[in-house]
Amino acid sequence: MLKFQEKLTNSFYAFLSLPATAMGFALSIQIAALSWILSTQYGLDIHDVGLVWAAGPLAGIIGQVVIGVISDKVWFWNGRRRPFIIIGGVLASLMLLALPNIGVIKETMGVDGILGIAIVVALTLDLAINVSFNPTRSIIADVTPEGKPRTKGYTWMQTVSGTFGVMAYFLGAVANNYILIYTGVVVVFLFSVIPPFFIKEPRELGHPENSSASEIDNSLKEKTNEGSLLNMLRIIEPLWGFLLYAVYAMTIRLSGIPPIPNHIFEIIALIITVLLIGKALVKKEISTSNEENGVIGFQKVLAAHSFTWIGAQTMFIYMYAYVKDKIPGLDNDALGNVVNWSFFTINLIAAIIPVFILLPLAARYGRVKVHATSIAFMAAGYLGIFLLGHSPAMIYSMMAIVGIGWAATISLPFAIMSQKVPQTRMGLYMGLFNLSVVLPQLVASLGVGELISNSADKSITFLVCAVTVAFSAIAWYLVKEPADKMATGNASGGSH
Numbered sequence: 289m290l291k292f293q294e295k296l297t298n299s300f301y302a303f304l305s306l307p308a309t310a311m312g313f314a315l316s317i318q319i320a321a322l323s324w325i326l327s328t329q330y331g332l333d334i335h336d337v338g339l340v341w342a343a344g345p346l347a348g349i350i351g352q353v354v355i356g357v358i359s360d361k362v363w364f365w366n367g368r369r370r371p372f373i374i375i376g377g378v379l380a381s382l383m384l385l386a387l388p389n390i391g392v393i394k395e396t397m398g399v400d401g402i403l404g405i406a407i408v409v410a411l412t413l414d415l416a417i418n419v420s421f422n423p424t425r426s427i428i429a430d431v432t433p434e435g436k437p438r439t440k441g442y443t444w445m446q447t448v449s450g451t452f453g454v455m456a457y458f459l460g461a462v463a464n465n466y467i468l469i470y471t472g473v474v475v476v477f478l479f480s481v482i483p484p485f486f487i488k489e490p491r492e493l494g495h496p497e498n499s500s501a502s503e504i505d506n507s508l509k510e511k512t513n514e515g516s517l518l519n520m521l522r523i524i525e526p527l528w529g530f531l532l533y534a535v536y537a538m539t540i541r542l543s544g545i546p547p548i549p550n551h552i553f554e555i556i557a558l559i560i561t562v563l564l565i566g567k568a569l570v571k572k573e574i575s576t577s578n579e580e581n582g583v584i585g586f587q588k589v590l591a592a593h594s595f596t597w598i599g600a601q602t603m604f605i606y607m608y609a610y611v612k613d614k615i616p617g618l619d620n621d622a623l624g625n626v627v628n629w630s631f632f633t634i635n636l637i638a639a640i641i642p643v644f645i646l647l648p649l650a651a652r653y654g655r656v657k658v659h660a661t662s663i664a665f666m667a668a669g670y671l672g673i674f675l676l677g678h679s680p681a682m683i684y685s686m687m688a689i690v691g692i693g694w695a696a697t698i699s700l701p702f703a704i705m706s707q708k709v710p711q712t713r714m715g716l717y718m719g720l721f722n723l724s725v726v727l728p729q730l731v732a733s734l735g736v737g738e739l740i741s742n743s744a745d746k747s748i749t750f751l752v753c754a755v756t757v758a759f760s761a762i763a764w765y766l767v768k769e770p771a772d773k774m775a776t777g778n779a780s781g782g783s784h
Contacts, residue, residue, distance in 0.1 A: 310479035351418030356719025369423035376420025377480020450639030529561025637691025666693020
């Protein structure tokens with residue numbers, strides 16, 4: 289183990305953040321360039337762009353859960369998370385090369401239609417990102433003690449990743465998206481391949497001394513196979529409504545089968561979602577360390593986190609349609625610049641405040657309360673865009689407020705969630721936690737996409753964002769602050 293890891297120095301936290309930064313940079317490129325390329329270069333309409341974006345959440349469902357389960361149990365290349373970080377990083381960098389060359393790939397393969405190729409490229413890119421994303425986040429929990437050190441790990445992750453996200457959107461705005469993409473190829477490759485060889489992973493996970501982790505884990509093993517499909521479905525009960533809608537909507541879109549009239553299925557899925565999320569939020573968490581209490585705490589996090597991502601994904605996918613509608617007369621390059629500067633603003637705030645503001649506030653007032661308040665600011669920013677966002681300057685101003693919630697969204701929930709679940713099954717739970725991201729993303733890609741596409745006034749984009757994120761803020765206030773458990777042994781949290 290290198291000295292900076294043993295001492296948990298700030299330089300180690302920054303270095304530990306680089307693999308997650310690589311995947312975040314790839315995702316930033318996808319956000320900045322995918323909708324722009326598909327709509328301006330290949331002429332796809334909003335409906336088809338939403339379908340292409342739906343490929344990503346599907347990759348997340350497969351990639352993060354499966355890789356999470358596998359990475360908990362394997363050990364090769366002298367690591368548990370290392371192999372998947374490297375493989376996913378190499379594949380992601382290759383798919384970034386393919387992103388601006390979809391037309392070339394189409395001509396080379398001699399196929400008709402660009403949509404199918406775009407879906408394959410987007411799906412492969414997102415699958416590569418998701419192969420690595422779970423391990424890049426799980427490894428932070430693996431090598432940091434619970435409590436403040438782990439919260440610091442995830443806030444540093446967001447600060448470093450957010451800084452490079454800012455650079456991505458700045459580069460796309462002042463240069464162009466093609467330079468951004470080719471720069472990303474190099475950054476993603478280097479940051480995902482080199483750092484894992486200098487981070488020593490624990491050979492065994494978990495602290496036998498920490499009864500809260502071990503007792504939950506043992507109880508789960510006694511009752512059912514943790515990695516079984518039925519048990520995973522039981523754990524993600526608050527997300528069943530999202531899951532039902534995702535299966536239905538993708539089946540309709542890909543098969544061409546006429547949808548059920550009068551939006552009956554959508555209404556049923558919404559009722560199921562509200563009931564199950566309400567059920568999860570009203571359950572009381574207790575202080576004992578048993579399996580059922582661990583699941584209750586985890587389900588509350590799923591319920592609260594899910595609606596944040598309907599709003600966030602709606603913003604990312606349909607921002608360009610909103611700007612095009614509300615600021616007419618922009619050419620394709622100007623439209624892309626406004627979108628890039630908007631995302632630059634949100635990521636600039638998200639890069640600055642996690643370590644310098646959110647971390648000390650979380651230490652004083654609690655992670656859950658700070659996160660819930662940050663999400664409330666995010667909802668207020670979305671409402672501001674809905675009401676006032678008719679100029680680039682006003683959009684950027686409101687995006688700065690949205691950035692407060694965005695900074696919290698991609699840092700604090702990982703620290704909160706990781707202390708409600710068994711350390712030995714971090715990959716599994718990190719993958720299941722990701723379902724509270726990708727299933728709502730499918731709702732945004734498919735259901736919200738249809739709503740926006742059929743609406744003459746694209747302001748509805750940010751009304752959806754404001755309402756869903758406001759609900760998420762309320763839900764987060766009902767989540768119990770996880771108790772810090774004292775870590776024993778070395779800083780990596782296990783034997784080597």
